[in-house]
Amino acid sequence: MTVTIKDIASVTGVSYSTVSKALNDSPLVKEVTKRKILEVAKEMGYEPNLAAKQLVRKKTEVVGLIWPTIERIVLATLVTNITQAFKDTRYSMILSIDPMDTAMETFRKFQVDGMIIFEDDHSKVNEEITMPFVSYGVSGKKHANHPVIDANHEASMMKAVEHLVKLGHKHIAYAGLLQTKDQLQLEKYQGYKKAMKEHSLEPFIKEVETEGLDWFDGYSAVKTLLEEQERPTAIIGGSYDISGGILRALQEQNVEVPKDISLISYDNIPQMANMEIPMTCIGVPVDVLAQEIVESVLHRIEAPEKEATVKKLAPTLVERETCGKANR
Amino acid sequence: MTVTIKDIASVTGVSYSTVSKALNDSPLVKEVTKRKILEVAKEMGYEPNLAAKQLVRKKTEVVGLIWPTIERIVLATLVTNITQAFKDTRYSMILSIDPMDTAMETFRKFQVDGMIIFEDDHSKVNEEITMPFVSYGVSGKKHANHPVIDANHEASMMKAVEHLVKLGHKHIAYAGLLQTKDQLQLEKYQGYKKAMKEHSLEPFIKEVETEGLDWFDGYSAVKTLLEEQERPTAIIGGSYDISGGILRALQEQNVEVPKDISLISYDNIPQMANMEIPMTCIGVPVDVLAQEIVESVLHRIEAPEKEATVKKLAPTLVERETCGKANR
DNA sequence: TTGTAGGCGTTATCAC
DNA sequence: GTGATAACGCCTACAA
Numbered sequence A, B: 001m002t003v004t005i006k007d008i009a010s011v012t013g014v015s016y017s018t019v020s021k022a023l024n025d026s027p028l029v030k031e032v033t034k035r036k037i038l039e040v041a042k043e044m045g046y047e048p049n050l051a052a053k054q055l056v057r058k059k060t061e062v063v064g065l066i067w068p069t070i071e072r073i074v075l076a077t078l079v080t081n082i083t084q085a086f087k088d089t090r091y092s093m094i095l096s097i098d099p100m101d102t103a104m105e106t107f108r109k110f111q112v113d114g115m116i117i118f119e120d121d122h123s124k125v126n127e128e129i130t131m132p133f134v135s136y137g138v139s140g141k142k143h144a145n146h147p148v149i150d151a152n153h154e155a156s157m158m159k160a161v162e163h164l165v166k167l168g169h170k171h172i173a174y175a176g177l178l179q180t181k182d183q184l185q186l187e188k189y190q191g192y193k194k195a196m197k198e199h200s201l202e203p204f205i206k207e208v209e210t211e212g213l214d215w216f217d218g219y220s221a222v223k224t225l226l227e228e229q230e231r232p233t234a235i236i237g238g239s240y241d242i243s244g245g246i247l248r249a250l251q252e253q254n255v256e257v258p259k260d261i262s263l264i265s266y267d268n269i270p271q272m273a274n275m276e277i278p279m280t281c282i283g284v285p286v287d288v289l290a291q292e293i294v295e296s297v298l299h300r301i302e303a304p305e306k307e308a309t310v311k312k313l314a315p316t317l318v319e320r321e322t323c324g325k326a327n328r
Numbered sequence C: 001t002t003g004t005a006g007g008c009g010t011t012a013t014c015a016c
Numbered sequence D: 001g002t003g004a005t006a007a008c009g010c011c012t013a014c015a016a
Helices: A005-012 A016-023 A031-044 A050-057 A073-087 A100-110 A153-166 A183-198 A215-227 A240-252 A270-274 A286-302 B005-012 B016-023 B031-044 B050-057 B073-087 B100-110 B153-166 B183-198 B215-227 B240-252 B270-274 B286-302
Strands: A062-066 A092-096 A114-118 A133-136 A148-151 A172-177 A234-237 A262-266 A280-283 A310-313 A316-318 B062-066 B092-096 B114-118 B133-136 B148-151 B172-177 B234-237 B262-266 B280-283 B310-313 B316-318
Touching: A005 A016, A005 A031, A016 A031, A050 B050, A062 A073, A062 A100, A062 A286, A073 A092, A073 A240, A073 A270, A073 A286, A092 A100, A092 B092, A092 B100, A100 A114, A100 B092, A114 A286, A133 A286, A148 A153, A148 A286, A153 A172, A153 A183, A153 A234, A153 A262, A153 A280, A153 A316, A172 A183, A172 A215, A172 A240, A215 A234, A215 A240, A215 B215, A234 A240, A240 A262, A286 A310, B005 B016, B005 B031, B016 B031, B062 B073, B062 B100, B062 B286, B073 B092, B073 B240, B073 B270, B073 B286, B092 B100, B100 B114, B114 B286, B133 B286, B148 B153, B148 B286, B153 B172, B153 B183, B153 B234, B153 B262, B153 B280, B153 B316, B172 B183, B172 B215, B172 B240, B215 B234, B215 B240, B234 B240, B240 B262, B286 B310
Parallel strands: A062 A092, A062 A114, A114 A133, A133 A148, A148 A310, A172 A234, A234 A262, A262 A280, B062 B092, B062 B114, B114 B133, B133 B148, B148 B310, B172 B234, B234 B262, B262 B280
Antiparallel strands: A280 A316, B280 B316
């Protein structure tokens, strides 16, 4: 049988209501008693019964995360970081990779207190959802009825360009998805163009448009690029995967990084450090992102009446070994 | 306020214990009463309170799925199918992409009734786990203390070879991970070799060893292969991703599939139908796999004393458009 | 066939 | 400070 507060009570010789208070760190119980109870509880391997707790509290202290498209590794990292961030709270998280509606059904059944939604198709996020939730990266519309956490993609790209410009680069290419309805991708591209313009530089466009966000997209885009007469001195990769492909393509063609071409990647995740050459990158650090998202849902859960905001997080540039001085 | 069985009781004019029985489809309640109660329940939007239920039942009817490495899309498909399979049961599933120990901690907290573990490193699966669980694809050791569901990889490959042989192929290459400790990969390779031997065919090895299981691994392996003098008339791709890369490499080199080279892929998932050319494939259909896994945990949960078995599922070949007659 | 009552593990509200 | 005790929503003997 599993151990309950009653068991602890009989062992410590106090009433179980006192045990309950002690376990909840109530100030209504003497320090000595509390310490002893806690000790015994640990000794007996006490594990609170969530069901009982939520039955009386009317709260599960669980939030559900809906993540319908598991492909992107960046998001996987974000999920892991979110799990981590929840560790510092009283809440737990459960995860669903099902489509929105199915996932929501599950979460309703589990009676979660709130949800986090990853979904890049904004239109699918039903504004009529009654449960507190925040969405990540769906800031397409300016006004939302729910909090949105997003990275400032434009600022990211501008920061990347500036970094390269400071290193003397003039021929800077952006390798990413250009022709798309995906707002996120468009914003990155906008940021790149804007920054180039501000520095009176010519964008280096056509040759490095990718077909997607995957490894191979970066790989083949850059392979095509290298066949051209003029090469850039620096490339900005639009995603972790794209940049991996770029790096590989460069190496296959014996282009030295960063000597011949500098490379900087979007997505600020720890894995960037483990690439064949540790990758300089730009973006909101994934742990910061996670932190913000978690804070945001919890806040929303505890103060649902508060106004919803679209929060764009500022990017950070992490210098590693793929960026160097321009050679022309 | 949410609706409870008491509310239903007062509306229908019966006691709430009768409602409870009706809701649980007990034979102790008259059909008419039952029907009416069910109807009212639906009308009122009754949703059973899991917490209350599990408090008395001492069961959560939830199983946890531990999936520490989210990369493989095949596994993602499997997870989705498992979720689906649970729909036909009273159980629900929660998912964790955390490392085993963290995930188990979470699941202990949620007091799941059992677990499904995806983990290819067998040694990490602690046999001392007290909770009922099954693992997928960890059949390295012959004897396990827990049920293991696995695909028969050897049989898969043999079936693939046989299919090609029937189409007249003699020069059959296998593109996959060869030098690895990964039991699963080794078994596939064994199966290939075994089948080739049985048909007195020469394996077509060295040139198509991949470095991993990814898209690019298939792509570059085949690119190298095509530089050789002698080409195979058929290639067996070791995974969904590998085969995708192979197909692309073939197309880039203007090799027609299946006219010039036939292609058959390991992994039997629906996505195979959506590739540039619908892909003939071999493997245990992912829905069958899911079904088996779910049945297995539930069985284990309900009859924990029963002996554990390693179950190797038989593969199915799905013919699509990448395999044709040999041209020499 | 239906209703009554006790209990599941916890929190919360009172007395003491 | 501490201890009874009543909920929370549901299930399940057992009584009617």
